[in-house]
Each structure stands twice: as C-alpha cells, then as structure tokens.
Amino acid sequence: MKSSVNQSQRGGVLAEFIVVTGFLIMPLVLLLPVLFSYIESQQYVEQAARYSVWERTAYFQAAPAKAVANAPVKTDEHIAAEIQNRVFAANDVAVNLTQRDVTVAERANPNLRVTDRTSAERVSLYEPVAKDSKYFVTNATSQHGLPGFAGVQDKLIDVLNMAPGFDLNTEGLYQAEVGVKLKPLSWFSELGTEALNPKRQNALLAEGWTIGGPALAQSNVRALVPITTFMDDLGIDKVLDLISFFPLAKELGSDYLQLGKVEVDAMPCSRLGATDRRGRVTSPSRCVRRIDSQLRAYRYRFKE
Secondary structure: OHHHHHHHHHHHHHHHHHHHHHHHHHHHHHHHHHHHHHHHHHHHHHHHHHHHHHHHHHOEOOOOOOOOOOOOEOOHHHHHHHHHHHHOEOOOOOOOHHHHOOOOOOOEOHHHEEEOOOOOOEEEOEOOOOOOOOOOOEEEEEEEOOOOOHHHHHHHHHHHOOOOOOOOOOOOEEEEEEEOOEOOOOOOHHHOOOOEOOEEEEEEEOOOOOOOHHHHHHHHHHHOOHHHHHHHHHOHHHHHHHHOOOOOOHHHOOOOOOOOOOOOOOOOHHHHOEEOOOOOEEOOHHHHHHHHHHHHHOOOOOOO
16 A cells, blocks of 8 residues: 555656646746847847947037038948947957948847747847848937036036137037847747837947047137237237346246147057057157157157
8 A cells, every 4th residue: 555655656746747847947948048149139239339329429420510521420320230230240250341331231149049949940039120121220329418407507608608719518418229129939929929129228428529629629728718818919928038038037938938838638659550469559650750849849859
C-alpha cells in the first residue's frame, strides 16, 4: 500500500514538472531572445536621443537669414537618417558623410532582429515609418527659451539687447525626441496586435552654433563695457602711447596696456592638427603662424 502511494506521488511530481516546463519555462526560453532585443533597442533609442540633441546644437535646422553659403544646416530627417545608419547600424559599419542621405540605409545591428517562429526567418523588430520605406526612426527637435521664471530673465536680456553691438541668444534650450515603432509578434498574440512605440527625450541648455562666430562674442562682451568704446572714440590709447615715451611710463603704451581688449578663446592647435601613430600632434602652419604672432606680442616664442 505504501509503495503504491509513493509511486503515485512520484507520478504527480513528474506531471507537475511537465506542466510547468511546457506552459512556463518553454515560453520564457522562447521569449528571452525577444526580451534581449527589446532591451537592446531601448538602449539604442536612449543613445539616439542624446545624439539628436547634440547635433541640433551644432547645426541649424534651416539656414538663417543672411547666412553664409556654407552655414551648417541639418534637418530632422537628416539627423534621423544618421541615427539609423550610425546608432542602429552593425558594429562594423564605418561612419561617413553620406549617412545623412535619406536614400542610404546601412545594415542594421543583428541584435535588433528576432526569429519569426512561424517562418523561422530573422526579421527586423521595427515597422517602417512609411510604406516601402527603409527607415524606422522618427526624430523631432526644437529650440526655445526656458519656461517659467526664466521668462523674467528674457525680458531683462531684451532690454540689454537694445545696447549697440549686444545681441544675446535667449533660446538656448534644445530638445529632441526620438522614437521607433516595434512590430507586433504574430506568433505571440498574447502581447497584442498593437505596435509598441518606445520614445526617448533629451534636452540640453547650451549656446548653439551662431553665424556671428568669434566676432559676435567679442561684440557682445565689448557692448557690456561701453566705457571702452567711449575711450576708443576719444583716442585715449594714442595719448597713452605718447606718454609711454617718458621715463617710467613705458608700460602705459599699447604694447603693454590695452584698454578694453577682448580676446576670444581660439580652438587649440592640438584640436586642428593631425595625430600620428605615436600620438604626436602636428599643428597646421596657419595655426602656428597665428599663435606665434600673438605670443610675439607678449615677448614669447611658439615651440612645437
């Protein structure tokens, strides 16, 4: 009697194991690759939002009025193309300038593909943004002023902008939203038939690209100290040059005392030069000449 009870218990445990394995463990095993791809996709969307907002600080969305012919312009569609061809691309895909073209579609990362259980083929996770389109990334950027109490600061800056030569940008908040649309899995109807739409947003508070360049920064600083412009109009520097010929007044000359001088930080030569295999930097000759002339004004010499 006792032996038959033990056998029935063993049979019950085996039946429970088969049920748990068939209805719980096996579906989880089948879904693990899908969950991995979903998590990987979410990480790429996060990176893409950061990429998009950084690109918007460096490129105009449209060419501004009176801009130079080679003003840096990159639309949201171009950034979306770069995101798909760079962030979502396979690891061995090289970065190049043609990837902003909406007709270029690089090979996607294989981690962003799953095996369709009905056809046993590897298919993309994403729905295209339009029929017959190769793109699945959407991107939208904006640039505006700070909300809330920061609006009071904008009013103050508007008053300062009335000063001659002073033009401060008050729209320094850059925002980007990047999204994709995940395909519903036909072989796993429990997830539903509606496509998932993961999105990520990112924001930067920065001074973006301006067509004025260093000259605009120099003009803004000088406008905040109007006394320097007044002294230039009076020719005070020429008077000081004359006084510097007298004994003990040499340092009043323009070689030493430069009233109201504004020096805009230049790009370091190491950022402009070429780096060899040993990590040594060769500075461009025009950069060396410019830096050397500035150093000579202070009685120094440039040495590579």
